[in-house]
Amino acid sequence: MKMVTAIIKPFKLDEVREALSDIGVQGITVTEVKGFGRQKGHTELYRGAEYVVDFLPKLKIEAAIADDMVDRALEAIEAAARTGKIGDGKIFVSHLEQVVRIRTGETGQEAL
Amino acid sequence: MKKLLASLCLGLSLLSGGVALAQTPAAEAPGVATPAVTAAAEPAAAAPAPEAAAAPAAAAAPEAAAVAAPAAAEETPVLNSGDTAWMLTSTVLVILMIIPGLALFYGGLGRSKNMLSVLMQVFVIFSLITVLWVVYGYTLAFGGEGKFFGGFDKLFLKGITADTLSSALKTIPEYVFVSFQATFAAITVALIVGSFAERIKFAAVLIFAVLWFTFSYIPMAHMVWGGGLLAADGALDFAGGTVVHINAGIAGLVGAYVLGKRLGFGKESMAPHSLTLSMVGASLLWVGWFGFNAGSAGAANGIAGLAFVNTIVATGAATLSWLAAEALHKGKASMLGAISGAVAGLVAITPAAGFVGPMGAIVMGLIVGPLCVWGVGGLKRMLGADDAFDVFGVHGVGGIVGAILTGVFCAASLGGIEPANYSMGHQVWVQVKSVLVTLVWSGVVAFVSYKVADLLVGLRVSEEEERQGLDISSHGETAYVR
Numbered sequence: 001m002k003m004v005t006a007i008i009k010p011f012k013l014d015e016v017r018e019a020l021s022d023i024g025v026q027g028i029t030v031t032e033v034k035g036f037g038r039q040k041g042h043t044e045l046y047r048g049a050e051y052v053v054d055f056l057p058k059l060k061i062e063a064a065i066a067d068d069m070v071d072r073a074l075e076a077i078e079a080a081a082r083t084g085k086i087g088d089g090k091i092f093v094s095h096l097e098q099v100v101r102i103r104t105g106e107t108g109q110e111a112l
Numbered sequence: 113m114k115k116l117l118a119s120l121c122l123g124l125s126l127l128s129g130g131v132a133l134a135q136t137p138a139a140e141a142p143g144v145a146t147p148a149v150t151a152a153a154e155p156a157a158a159a160p161a162p163e164a165a166a167a168p169a170a171a172a173a174p175e176a177a178a179v180a181a182p183a184a185a186e187e188t189p190v191l192n193s194g195d196t197a198w199m200l201t202s203t204v205l206v207i208l209m210i211i212p213g214l215a216l217f218y219g220g221l222g223r224s225k226n227m228l229s230v231l232m233q234v235f236v237i238f239s240l241i242t243v244l245w246v247v248y249g250y251t252l253a254f255g256g257e258g259k260f261f262g263g264f265d266k267l268f269l270k271g272i273t274a275d276t277l278s279s280a281l282k283t284i285p286e287y288v289f290v291s292f293q294a295t296f297a298a299i300t301v302a303l304i305v306g307s308f309a310e311r312i313k314f315a316a317v318l319i320f321a322v323l324w325f326t327f328s329y330i331p332m333a334h335m336v337w338g339g340g341l342l343a344a345d346g347a348l349d350f351a352g353g354t355v356v357h358i359n360a361g362i363a364g365l366v367g368a369y370v371l372g373k374r375l376g377f378g379k380e381s382m383a384p385h386s387l388t389l390s391m392v393g394a395s396l397l398w399v400g401w402f403g404f405n406a407g408s409a410g411a412a413n414g415i416a417g418l419a420f421v422n423t424i425v426a427t428g429a430a431t432l433s434w435l436a437a438e439a440l441h442k443g444k445a446s447m448l449g450a451i452s453g454a455v456a457g458l459v460a461i462t463p464a465a466g467f468v469g470p471m472g473a474i475v476m477g478l479i480v481g482p483l484c485v486w487g488v489g490g491l492k493r494m495l496g497a498d499d500a501f502d503v504f505g506v507h508g509v510g511g512i513v514g515a516i517l518t519g520v521f522c523a524a525s526l527g528g529i530e531p532a533n534y535s536m537g538h539q540v541w542v543q544v545k546s547v548l549v550t551l552v553w554s555g556v557v558a559f560v561s562y563k564v565a566d567l568l569v570g571l572r573v574s575e576e577e578e579r580q581g582l583d584i585s586s587h588g589e590t591a592y593v594r
Binding site: 044045046047048049051053 | 381382383384442444446448449452488489490492493502505
């Protein structure tokens, strides 16, 4: 099992959700985050004081995915979240040790 | 370099265009300059009004009115319900300016962790100063003929009943005059909190407020409005450019120096947390200011109407000129710039509201906008103090500009209402003198008051408390869900 974490532009959420749903991914967790990579921030001006705001708002999507679905999930997220401009984001895949469904107590693949 | 040239061109065109604009209503000047003459012809009850209208402004100004209405002065004063209703309304408007106007304006400019502390300081200062006003403030400011202080005759408002009429404004009850003036005292002190915000101890604010109110506001009010030194000199201050704005502005600047800079100043973001609330606050300030300026006419009369229209147009002009300067320099017109411009215009027209014509008011607004942009930018950097919400940059600079320009635009040739024996050069000099007296007196008293508060309770909160935010550390509350 893998934990797929994707940092995407906020307005891409609906597209990514639909794309994952289409390939059978049942649930995701979404967090509002801020960060930067190569995309530049902006400058704010308050009376005489100038502030450079480096951080940009992004969304972090996390989904627990079965090993045999990972490639399709990555393709789906990539295609849905891409705009072609700097700041589209990144996807991280990490090994997932264990998964438990709280309501029923199921573990492993059945809990996904 | 290009920006500097552009600004210079803007400034010169504003000045020359402005002078031309201000001279247009010269034909109307005789009509504007003689409200006292026309008023003297009205029935007895209304006649004391123009005299009274000038009274809160300056003792010298009513020389013109006194010439026209000596006969009226012999009549027994009678309560005028129109005047009284207006003065009651004006008082309420000024209260709205403070709570929640100023509270929200300042609060939004700070960081969210300090929101409640700003609201508290304004709210509690209002409560405190108005009470002290009726105990000893009123009598010392308006009860007597000393150079710097009045007397103790009306301590605890002794001798005043519901039926007593004010001697300064003969057609309204004295309690109404006391209340109106109480709000002026309160707002002046409340203005100062914007300078030392986000790092001062609550107890220190209260101690400073009591001391400075007693030894700076009261004598200033007495000197300008209560028949003291500056009034005798002929200084024109219709609604409180010196007494309120310059007074508070310099006290704030001194506080910013004495308190020191906020932690992280210059490195960390100290951006306003809610310009939305600041805009709401600024709007309440503008609307309430009609009570502040037009109410300072002391009656529901033509001067109130003049002050009213001036308060509309000077403010609008200053908003526009601030935004123009801002857009030229930084490329964008901002919400903060708009509300700052509006406040600068309001401050500048305050000493002039009943003395200048509307075209003169517009020119004053156009001039003060860019000057206050400099006040919160270049000048602020030069002064090197962390005046958190730009109390000196806006109220101090705006008040100084307004006070001096009052001497210019009150000229009948520029559409204003001249005092008797007016000469522009002399009047401007008198205005400058009153500005200097205010700066020195208020600055020194402020310094001493801060030092006393420091000795008694300490001025600044600890580093940890400042980091945590004054809402939690001083008041045990948070403004917003965390």
